[in-house]
Amino acid sequence: MTDNVETKLDVQSKNYANMLCDFMFKRVFGSEANKDMLIWFLNMVLKDLNINSVKFIPTEHPGMTEEDRIVIFDIACECEDGRKFIIEMQKGYQKYFRERALYYTTYPINKQGREARELYEKERIQGMTHEKFNWDYNLQPVIVVAILNFRFKHADDWPQDKYHSSYRLTEDLTHEPMTDALRFVFVELGRMTKNISELGTKFEKWIYLMKNMHKMKNIPPEFADPMFRRLFLLAEINNFTPEEREQYYKSLESMGDYYNIINTTAEEAEKRGLERGREEGREEGREEEKIELAKKFKSLGVDTSTINQATGLSSDVIESL
Numbered sequence: 001m002t003d004n005v006e007t008k009l010d011v012q013s014k015n016y017a018n019m020l021c022d023f024m025f026k027r028v029f030g031s032e033a034n035k036d037m038l039i040w041f042l043n044m045v046l047k048d049l050n051i052n053s054v055k056f057i058p059t060e061h062p063g064m065t066e067e068d069r070i071v072i073f074d075i076a077c078e079c080e081d082g083r084k085f086i087i088e089m090q091k092g093y094q095k096y097f098r099e100r101a102l103y104y105t106t107y108p109i110n111k112q113g114r115e116a117r118e119l120y121e122k123e124r125i126q127g128m129t130h131e132k133f134n135w136d137y138n139l140q141p142v143i144v145v146a147i148l149n150f151r152f153k154h155a156d157d158w159p160q161d162k163y164h165s166s167y168r169l170t171e172d173l174t175h176e177p178m179t180d181a182l183r184f185v186f187v188e189l190g191r192m193t194k195n196i197s198e199l200g201t202k203f204e205k206w207i208y209l210m211k212n213m214h215k216m217k218n219i220p221p222e223f224a225d226p227m228f229r230r231l232f233l234l235a236e237i238n239n240f241t242p243e244e245r246e247q248y249y250k251s252l253e254s255m256g257d258y259y260n261i262i263n264t265t266a267e268e269a270e271k272r273g274l275e276r277g278r279e280e281g282r283e284e285g286r287e288e289e290k291i292e293l294a295k296k297f298k299s300l301g302v303d304t305s306t307i308n309q310a311t312g313l314s315s316d317v318i319e320s321l
Contacts (some may be wrong), residue, residue: 016235018214020149020189022074023244023251025089028234030056030075038077040227042085044203045145045164045185051079061107071107082140084108091255093150101144101184108142109181139181147210151190163191163207196222295321 017024029038035054042051054077061071075087086104090097116135152165166185169178192207199205199222209223209231219232233239240248290311304318311318 014217015237016213016216016232017237017240017248018252018255019210019235020089020091021248021251021255022089023248024235025074027244028231029087032056034234037227037231038075038087041206042087042145044206045187046143046166049083054079054085057084061111071104073104076108084140084142086142086144088144088146090146090148090150097146097148098152098184098186101146101186105142105144105182109139112139113137139179141181141183143183143185145185145187147187147189149189149211151188152186161191161193163188164203196220291317291321294318 028034039051057076057078059073059076073086074089077085120133164187168183189211199208213235290313294307294311294313304315307318308315
């Protein structure tokens with residue numbers, strides 16, 4: 001009886017939320033109630049790890065000095081072995097996002113040093129230690145998982161449909177790991193171009209839903225897995241409370257404003273580029289006129305010095321004509 005009811009619900013037209021807006025991203029991956037979905041996703045992204053549990057940790061990090069700005073991560077968590085995870089959603093293109101990801105890791109890394117100092121001071125006050133502070137720099141790994149709604153520029157031979165990349169610190173020739181304390185994993189949604197019938201792995205299906213769920217009106221049979229069905233239920237706007245619906249539409253509006261800013265900036269940059277192009281074209285034209293005039297002077301036997309004064313071309317250029 002239950003299966004029949006679920007089947008009827010599936011064929012009814014529904015509206016699903018956009019997974020890329022902040023509200024939905026944190027609803028799915030940043031809440032205690034759905035922590036198992038985060039674990040499921042991390043195990044698919046970080047294929048060599050086996051994460052069984054995580055706890056959320058503060059996402060706000062003050063700067064090293066009063067002048068430094070506060071950095072706020074989208075989601076931050078820690079698994080049972082002490083590894084720290086920064087999970088970020090980047091909706092629009094950012095040229096130096098790799099460098100931004102590297103900069104982000106400096107905060108949880110430095111925090112480990114500060115916590116070691118604070119622990120030492122606490123124990124010293126309690127009389128538990130009399131030795132000077134001597135931290136051994138045994139860092140817990142920090143892993144950045146970034147979901148990007150665009151494409152990175154890679155090497156020329158990078159496969160166009162390869163949307164998952166993982167970077168670590170290794171030796172140039174032997175690729176021996178220097179340390180496992182830093183790792184960067186990027187998922188480029190812009191490289192996912194498959195349609196539903198071409199999807200193979202569960203990871204591919206996750207990526208497809210992140211891009212396209214808001215365009216769907218029901219649950220396709222390819223997403224029959226219980227975890228995917230739960231994801232659809234979480235994203236069904238009719239299931240939102242009035243407060244959640246208001247938060248969602250505000251988040252969606254902010255997302256639209258963000259894209260408008262990005263598009264406006266791109267348009268202005270394009271205009272500046274066209275102006276520069278026109279100016280460069282005019283400059284090229286003037287240069288060609290000078291060369292043609294110099295050629296005529298040379299054919300008439302005018303000396304190089306005089307041609308130089310008349311056209312402004314260098315002696316080397318005039319001699320080469």
